[in-house]
Amino acid sequence: MAFLTEADRKYTTPEDICAHVGDEYARFSGAIVPPIYQNSLFVQPTDVNGIDANDYIYSRVSNPTVEIAERKIAALEGADGALCFSAGMSAITSAILHFVRAGSHIVLVGTSYGPAMNFIKNYLGKRFAVTHTLVTGSDVSEIEAAIRPETTLIYLESPSSCVFMMQDLKAVAALAKARGIGTCIDNSYATPLHQQPLKHGIDIVVHTASKYLGGHSDIVAGALAARREIIESIQVNERELLGGIMDPHQAWLLTRGIRTLPVRLKQHAESARKVAEYLENHPKIKKLYYPGSKSYDQKALFEQYLSGCNGLMSFTTYGSSEQVNAFVNHLHCFQRGCSWGGFESLAIVIGWNEESGRYGLPQNLIRIHVGLENEDTLIADLEQALALLPEAE
Ligand SMILES: Cc1ncc(COP(=O)(O)O)c(C=O)c1O
Structure with a gap:
């Protein structure tokens, strides 16, 4: 889990964010490319009765190399923070799980990525009685009509990745907020360079970083970006409990990819x-x-x-x-x-x-x-x- 630092916030253009957010030369012995922290464990300097004296404990929870990629993605999306995952699907399922409970209802854009729809329709639907309504998403009134008292999430993908259907993000976010419903968008097609959904009121942005963010077809990776309380909740619930954090080597390659995005x-x-x-x-x-x-x-x-x-x-x-x-x-x-x-x-x-x-x-x-x-x-x-x-x- 990484949040933007004061130093990160000084970078305001996408090019500068991609190149330099996360640079901490003093911390990494002047290395122009930060090292890979390829370790599972961080030992503690002193025994402080169960209170950790080190910022890092264990790489399923957090890792400095992973945090550099997270800070770049958070800065690009205009988010408080970001979380990196082992795959786009891990980011997507974690974001969905954040919003649903047994018996929840989800409004789902029918041109979304197939496995994300499968997770909602088949996995959550058959095992946890989560219901859904498919919509084209091209008209906000269609989304509004699909909402039920038990709706907890509107899941969007805009543009989608086969026929590039778009949804009106501001209108959907306003509709959802007025009813206390969460919103999540797959922003992989646009990338944060071309669209920043959080600015329009969407709650969580998810990415497959296996595509443009990585850019070299050498990693399978995912990320999500959101405001602080969502990041904190997904960190301690979905990411730590399901164990889907990104591997440090994967994160190092992702950071290298983002530099040239x-x-x-x-x-x-x-x-x-x-x-x-x-x-x-x-x-x-x-x-x-x-x-x-x-x-x-x-x-x-x-x-x-x-x-x-x-x-x-x-x-x-x-x-x-x-x-x-x-x-x-x-x-x-x-x-x-x-x-x-x-x-x-x-x-x-x-x-x-x-x-x-x-x-x-x-x-x-x-x-x-x-x-x-x-x-x-x-x-x-x-x-x-x-x-x-x-x-x-
Ligand atoms: C639009 C979109 N979202 C999510 C995913 C899933 O990402 P990953 O393969 O990194 O799990 C993909 C993968 O093809 C995709 O195309």
């Missing part, structure tokens, strides 16, 4: 803009899903909440599912893979079922992540594979 995101956004323009004007593309594109459905929300885009987008084409799969298999620079946010370009056909269809997911949706390769190489790769697909009849 602003320049990496700029490049992802610049290359993705060119790829999106190419796809949007291509006769074989039926519909492009990309918040930064001209044809994006929720332009007003995009302009209100996001200050930029990243490298993730999706599209539908003409042709059968066999032809769509052949297109993806014919790409050379885009590897086939389900993650995103790393240096590498990826492509995948998103799995579909009737329920996801009802919440806006089209069949045969191709999602691509535009990595840090040369954008002309990527466009040429798409061009040669698109030759396999038919044009509109």
Whole structure:
């Protein structure tokens, strides 16, 4: 658990926060890169009758290397503090558990990350009688209508990570606050560089740090950011009891990734803009899903909440599912893979079922992540594979 220090608060721009929050040269012998505290135990200098004389006790509770990553994330999100976890799913489940009790009801945006929805629908639903109502989230009155007396949480993902649906964060937060309901948002797509939900009144921001925050496809990691009392509660309850804290080596890699987040995101956004323009004007593309594109459905929300885009987008084409799969298999620079946010370009056909269809997911949706390769190489790769697909009849 780390809270921002006075020194951290002196850094106000994302670039400076990413580069320097957590630097404590005097503490770490002048090391420009702080060391990894790769230890489970911190011994105490004196026996003080059960009162710990050292700030640190045991690395399941806290660790100096983990705290550096936490302070950077807290500063970026405009939070009092942050907690790092072994995976995005550990941050997500801890945030959800903070708000629910047996018998609670959750309003859940139906385009949220699949395993987060599974946790609510199947795990909490079947074992702890937690009920839920799925909503598209595109209209606040729909969310309001889904609220019940036993609702304790509204779970959002905005933009979502397949069709990039957005919710009106200010309106949802106001609605929830007036009724004493908690709010949690998965902000992984936007990153805190492009959207800071706490400023709009949302209670907890969760991240998979396995994507842009880490940025190098070498860690699975998660984080959440919130105001002080929420952080303190999740620290002593969900994180210490479930043991989901981030490993120090993972935290060290995450801190290294965050240092270059602003320049990496700029490049992802610049290359993705060119790829999106190419796809949007291509006769074989039926519909492009990309918040930064001209044809994006929720332009007003995009302009209100996001200050930029990243490298993730999706599209539908003409042709059968066999032809769509052949297109993806014919790409050379885009590897086939389900993650995103790393240096590498990826492509995948998103799995579909009737329920996801009802919440806006089209069949045969191709999602691509535009990595840090040369954008002309990527466009040429798409061009040669698109030759396999038919044009509109
Ligand atoms: C939007 C989103 N949220 C959360 C997660 C889960 O994160 P992790 O894989 O780090 O547990 C993912 C993983 O793909 C994701 O795409």
